[in-house]
Each structure stands twice: as C-alpha cells, then as structure tokens.
Amino acid sequence: MKEKWTGERLETFIYSRDTIDHLHRYAIAKDYIKGKSVLDIASGEGYGSNLLSQDAASVIGVDIDPETVKNAGIKYNNNNLQFFVGSADLIPVESDSIDVVVSFETLEHHDRHQEMFFEIKRVLKKEGILIISTPDKLYYSDKRNFKNPFHVKELYKNEFQDLISSNFINYQCLNQKYIKGSSIIQEDNDNQINEIFTGDYSILNKNEVLPLYLIMIASDNNFIKQKTTIFNGYDIIDKELISTFRKSNSFRLGNFILSPLKFIKKCLQ
Numbered sequence: 001m002k003e004k005w006t007g008e009r010l011e012t013f014i015y016s017r018d019t020i021d022h023l024h025r026y027a028i029a030k031d032y033i034k035g036k037s038v039l040d041i042a043s044g045e046g047y048g049s050n051l052l053s054q055d056a057a058s059v060i061g062v063d064i065d066p067e068t069v070k071n072a073g074i075k076y077n078n079n080n081l082q083f084f085v086g087s088a089d090l091i092p093v094e095s096d097s098i099d100v101v102v103s104f105e106t107l108e109h110h111d112r113h114q115e116m117f118f119e120i121k122r123v124l125k126k127e128g129i130l131i132i133s134t135p136d137k138l139y140y141s142d143k144r145n146f147k148n149p150f151h152v153k154e155l156y157k158n159e160f161q162d163l164i165s166s167n168f169i170n171y172q173c174l175n176q177k178y179i180k181g182s183s184i185i186q187e188d189n190d191n192q193i194n195e196i197f198t199g200d201y202s203i204l205n206k207n208e209v210l211p212l213y214l215i216m217i218a219s220d221n222n223f224i225k226q227k228t229t230i231f232n233g234y235d236i237i238d239k240e241l242i243s244t245f246r247k248s249n250s251f252r253l254g255n256f257i258l259s260p261l262k263f264i265k266k267c268l269q
Contacts, residue, residue, distance in 0.1 A: 009044040009068065017178055020233035024176070024183040025104045025215065026051050028226055029131050032217075036099035039123060041088055041116075042106040046072030052102065053081040060093060062086040089115035093123045100129050105213075107134040107160075111153040117167045129219040130168065133176070134160060139210040160214050168218035172225050175211035181237045185215065186228040 010022050026048045033056040040049040043061030045068065053059040053076075061083040063069050072083045086092040088103070089112040101120050107113055120130055137154040141147065148154075155163070157173075164171045173188035179196055198205050217226060 010047075011045050012047050015236045017233075019236050020181070020183045020231055021176060021178060021213065022048070022104065023233075023236075024185060024229070024231035025131075025133055026102075027231060028185060028215075028229060029100070029102050030055050031224065031226070032129055032131065033100050037097065039091070039093055039098045039101045041091065041101065041103035041120075042109070043072065043083065044068060046076045046083060048102070048104070049081060049083070050076040050078065053078045056080065056100075058082075060084065060098075062091055062093070064088075088112070089119055091119045091123055095122050096125050098123045098128060099125055100131065102131050104133045105135070107132070108148075108151040108154045113153070113155075113163055117163065121167060127219070127221045129217065129221075129223055131215070131217050132164075133213055133215040135212060136160075136175075136214045140212045143210065157214055160216065164216045164218050169220045170222060171216055171218035172223075174215040174217070174226055176213040176215055177209045177211050179209055181233045183231040183233060184209075184228070185226065185231075187226070 010018055029052065033052055035055075035057050038049075038052050038056040038059045040052060040059060040061045043049045043063050046061055049059050049061035049072070058080045059078075059082070061069075061072060061081070063072070063083070063085065064087050066085050069083045069085045076083075084092045088106055088110060101124055103120075107116070110116070124130065135141070135148075135151075135154055137156045141154055161171075161173060164173075174185050175188060177184045177186075194209055196207050196209050198207060217223065
C-alpha cells in the first residue's frame, strides 16, 4: 500500500476532507446514471468509476496517465467497467454514445476548456447530461491566499457559468461546502448554512462556511434538479484518526514490543 500522497489524485488509502467531498459528488451523480452509459473523465485511481458501475449499464473511465489507467483496470475489473488512456480534449470514445458524462476536479488541471467541452458534446447523446465540478477560484484560492501547485487554470463562478451556458441550454449551479466531517451541496440561490457556530462554556464563535467548489449539472434537455444534500463523513474521519494513529511512533513502538507475542500466538494456532 502506498504511504505517501502527492495530492494530485485521490487514493483509497486517504481518509480526509478531500475524501468526503469527492465521494459526495459521486453520490449525487448516482441519481442520474441507473441503467445508463457513463463516461468518467479524469477517472484517476478508478474508485469513482467503480462506484458508478454499481448502478450504470456501462462505465468508461478515461485518464491521461497510462500507469494510473493500467492499475485501475487491475484493481477494478467489473464486466461493465473499462479504463482507457486519453485526455480531456481528446477522448477515446465514439460520438453520440454516452448518456452521462461525469468530470470532477478536472477543468482546473488544464487550460483547454472549450476544447474539452467540444469533446463532451461530441460523445454525449442528444438527451445526455453533464455533471462537472471545479474549485471556485474566489473562495478556493483568492480568499485563502492559497496556490495549488497542480492547478493550471482555475475559474471564477461567472467564468464557469459562461462556459456551461455557451454549451448547454439548461443547467443547475450547486455549491459544495465542508463542515467538520460533512459535505453539503446546495443550490446556488439557497442561502442556508452559510455560517456555523462553535465554542464551549466560555466563548461562542461564528464562522463563515466558504463554498470552495462549484458543481454544474447541464443538459440540452430537461433534467431532475438536485436538492440540498449532506454527506455524513464521520466514518471517514474515524478512519483518518485510526490511520494517523497507526503511523504514530507510539503505535509502532507498541507493535514492535508485541510482535514476539503475536508470532507465538500464530504458531500455537
């Protein structure tokens, strides 16, 4: 198992805020894919494509890195799931063959956005749906004075909306926020859960909840709009704590001390 994570692609040994946010996006995508043909652009490690294949008729995962694609095909070998090497602006999929295109946290990793949308429109069936997300540059980078080294071109909300509206007739804009183990997705015009209170018996504090990520659901046809949803990430946080503890010096020392006893017990079984 890998012990180090670069932060570029989410791996299944990672339990963190990123895990919760990514799983929530795939969770809402499952509302649109039952019995459908699905394309996951920038499928990475493959866990998301695998989750979608549980409900979809077929899923194709496309990623630009050959080694990542090879490993995904070995790890996830479902009959209705395939992985191919390809880029967002040159997708190795037949035209008019896909019902739902999913692409989470891909746009910001390249600057060929319109070329990517030409390809998405090419592979989508006439009644097809796109579900796509990207960080909101204002909140993700500007307000936090943060620079992600893997990002090439981030978009502000209006730029993202312009890109969507110039390619699709209908769309819904959603905001994704994170609150201590939960990921919240709500409509753009929904002003709920913008603040969270923290504190104890001595002091109370009010903090702003920033919508770091934008999600668009788009189609040239009508589609079912998303409601506000919550992903309870406490199981992920528990696993993160366990994973952190197992990497601690205290755990390693204890494991070393007990290793002879574990060996004797194994021999006696």
